[in-house]
Amino acid sequence: MTAVAEPVGSRARRWEPWALGAICAVAALLYLWGIGSSWGNSYYSAAVKSMSQSFEAFFFGSFDPVGVVTVDKPPMALWLQVLSVEVFGFNRFAVLLPQAAAGVAAVFLLHRAVRRWAGEHAALLAALVLALSPITVVINRDNNPDTLLVLLVVAAACAMTRAFESRRATGWVALAAFLVGCGFLTKMLQAWMVLPAFIAAYWLGGRAGWARRLLDLGIAAVVLLVSSFWWVAVTALWPSPKPFIGGSEDGSAWDLVFGYNGFGRIFGAGGGPGGGFSGSAGLLRMANEQLAGQISWLLPLCALVLVSVLAAGIRRLERARLAGWVLWGGWLVVIGLMFSFAQGIMHPYYTTMLAPAVGAVTGAGLVRFWHWYREPGARGWLLPIGVAITVAWAMAVVARDLSWHAWAGYSAAGLGIVALVVLLLGRRGRARLAKSGLALGLAAILLVPTAWSSIAAVSGESGMGGTNPMAGPETGMGGPGPMRFGAPPDGGGLALGTSDGRMPELVRSGPGGASLSAEQRKLVDYVRAQAGELTVPLAIEGGSMAASSYLLNSDLTVIGMGGFSGGDDAPSVAQLTEWEQSGELGFVLLGGGPGGMRSPDDRQPPGAVVIGPGGQARSDRQEWVEQNCTPVDPAAWGGSADGLELYSCGSAGDR
Incomplete structure (x- = not known):
């Protein structure tokens, strides 16, 4: 098979480090712009204030300073926020700063991971896609734990990529397991969703013999369990009185792991209905009104890439290349299906965990399509087809509410048409036209998500605020049916609904956090x-x-x-x-x-x-x-x- 990426060890051109720096700078600008104007998710911000007042409150992640009840997640993400306020004082900027920093770090590490697998150009595209993903931008401006979770699993993927290159990869595999375990202490079982892709990638693409690979995975399993459950075990052994673990039925972190934050999210038991936040569960959930504008922009292109790689014959790929496709493609497919069919609470911002895989598959896929485009044969048309279906899908999403910045969709469509014409002419051997068509095509497929991300960052408006941040128009953010604050018939929880599909101001501002009357x-x-x-x-x-x-x-x-x-x-x-x-x-x-x-x-x-x-x-x-x-x-x-x-x-x- 013709090589489609420069060697991993190739010397970077002078402009490439500057390009990565520019991408990280753009990410920092989007994530930091105006974040001092909001508390983000006031639930976690209030907990950060309480946690800064005693070690026990800090260790458990207590919502209140007395230590009565914790937040309903493990405290690792909040630990970083507490450290930030210890340095900068308790204020809005200090609470939100760690998430913005983690978001930029994830962009950088994704570049490093993809570069070792698919080369510099694919890595730059992957980093750019992650930096500009609308749901990633809004969640990185918030203080929900998902930003740190994404950083940790991307770092784990970076370690796994190094493991594919070595015959003695035990340390790298163990490091990846440790980082996923830290992800568990950030958002519990959601971090483990990457494991099927990681295990399959190392088993199929590792350079060591099968016995050594089996040993490495066994060691990694031990590291994973220890790094995931040490905090859970300590909370169980901690002498009473101690805080009640929020979200659990019996006050224990064990119940939280497998109940509200575990199987409850998958099957709905104990997790509550999730349809109002992310629409009904099903294969096409990512394309629905709630999620399409958050993460789906490049999913049709990713599907085309993965199908084309399978059709081209993955067996002919050398081990490191194969491992990368299994890791990132498996990540995208497995987690995408889990989110699509989850029956419990499913917030749109959970889908930021798909963004690194979308970026990696998009970057590597476009590089592959570009090389095929410059060769004779039918598969050379995959690049124009990819641009066409991506722009068409973007226009379809924008058309759902043409009252909200429809110019972005029309501009993308115009650019896409010009790009297709230039790409068609470029296939006749005109190199300059071909490169121009590629540049126009990239601009067309990224224009609408970039616009949505930029508008969300500059305006500061994001769905229901810190509780359920989203980019794009307000319609569809709360799901079907009337929405209002109210009490369920059993006296617990909180009922929400809208009558016209738009968030009321009270809902969009999030629970609490506003100035006292x-x-x-x-x-x-x-x-x-x-x-x-x-x-x-x-x-x-x-x-x-x-x-x-x-x-x-x-x-x-x-x-x-x-x-x-x-x-x-x-x-x-x-x-x-x-x-x-x-x-x-x-x-x-x-x-x-x-x-x-x-x-x-x-x-x-x-x-x-x-x-x-x-x-x-x-x-x-x-x-x-x-x-x-x-x-x-x-x-x-x-x-x-x-x-x-x-x-x-x-x-x-x-x-």
Whole structure:
């Protein structure tokens, strides 16, 4: 087979390092632009503030400074954010900076990995695609853990690529396993989704004998298990009292691994319905209204690339080339299918994990198509075909809402037509025309995703804000059916919906995080004056949805009861009783909606999305408060009669 990439060890041309530097600079600009204007996901930002106040809160990833309940993910991504605020102080920029840095690092490492496999040109294209992917841009401007997860698995792929080149690859394979294990401590089982591709790639493409490869994989399995589960084991062995692991049924990280963050995401048990965020599960999910504009732009091209490589005969590839196609192609196919058919909660920003594979397959595929284009034969038409189907798909996605920057789609279509004409003429042996057609084709296929990414970065608008960041128009972001904040019939979780397909301002701003209202500040001042020295001066029902704003915008110690959405059994009724009897509990604010307001008790409409588990715990706490505490007259602290419902549960306050 004709070589389609320069040798791995070839000397880089002078412009190539500058090109990589420019790509990383563009990525940094997109990821950093205006990030100080938002807290990102206020759930995690509030936890970062709490974690900076004690080692136990730091180690467990506690949402509140008392250590009642943790966030519903392992804390590795938050550890980096805490270290950042220790250096730069607790502010919005410091919280979001680690994600932007991790995003740029992932772009750089993807280049290094693809360069060793497919050459410099493929590597530059791969890095550019990753840097400009709309969902990657918006999530790298946020503080969800997915950015660090992507960096870790790309670094693991880089180590695996080195392993393909050596007959003594044990260290590289073990390093890859360790990095995936760190990914597990970032987002649990989602990190393991790359393992089928990694294992198959090393088994088929490794240079060592089969016995040595088997030994290497065995050692890697041990490293993976230790690096993945050491934190889980320590949390289990930690003596009580200790924080309740948010999102779990029994307060343990083991349950979180295999329940809410594990099989619940795949099969829906315990994970809640995911259709409202990412549409219905199925083979074409990546092409639907919610996800197409986030990640699908180059998927038709990737499919054409993979089919053409299979048709050309992968057996004729030398081992390192074969291993690379199995790694990146397997990554794209396996994770794409997992996300497509996942029955549980499926946020669009999860698909950023596909972006490195999309970049690698696109970069290597276009280089291959270019070499075929310059040779006689039918497969030389694959490059024009690839440009045509990619531009056509981009126009189809844009056409779903022509009221939102339709110029990008029309411009891409115009460039695509010109590129196709020039490429057709270039096949007749005109080298300059051919190169011009290639450049125009690249511009055409990247124009719309670049526009969506740039608009999201400059405008700062991204779907539901930090909770569910997305690029593009608001339509389709919440899925079908009416959307509003409300309470599910079982009293747990949070119902969302829209009537016209657009996000209401309250939803797009995310749960909590906004500045406290004048009434809320009066409540904080009253509680601080009456119970500020108590261990728990204020507990707020409704979890992070209600408590984040208070944690972020005041120095009062606040407990968000119930974890993320109020359904966790933390604090339990027994814990509330203990606090009340020991005089450690001051006030409780009832309510399950944003800002501490009581949620409507009507049922959610058909098609609404319910976030988080329900259950009896929330209603049990509310019943306990109503039986054991006394309502505080709003006039005592300057509130309104139809506003916040404050209860005094100790000697403090007006009982």
